[in-house]
Amino acid sequence: MRKDIHPPYGPVVFRDKAAGYAFLTRSTATSAKTVEWEDGRIYPVIDVEVSSASHPFYTGNARVMDTAGRVERFERRFGKR
Numbered sequence: 001m002r003k004d005i006h007p008p009y010g011p012v013v014f015r016d017k018a019a020g021y022a023f024l025t026r027s028t029a030t031s032a033k034t035v036e037w038e039d040g041r042i043y044p045v046i047d048v049e050v051s052s053a054s055h056p057f058y059t060g061n062a063r064v065m066d067t068a069g070r071v072e073r074f075e076r077r078f079g080k081r
Helices: 068-078
Strands: 010-016 021-027 035-036 043-049
Touching: 021 043
Parallel strands: 010 043
Antiparallel strands: 010 021, 035 043
């Protein structure tokens, strides 16, 4: 690899606040926010909206869609035919 063309690669904590889940990994992503990890060291933290702890595919919890409300709204707009 050529030197000085790649971003720095180091430890980062990714935190899913919705699920209360965090994991430490290595990444080129950086953040100004920091958090103290279980080992007592301070790492940059990146908050994510969805992780494997909260995604329906991994948890097995499917979201219930409001199909009845959609059908009623469609019928009000265009009428029953």
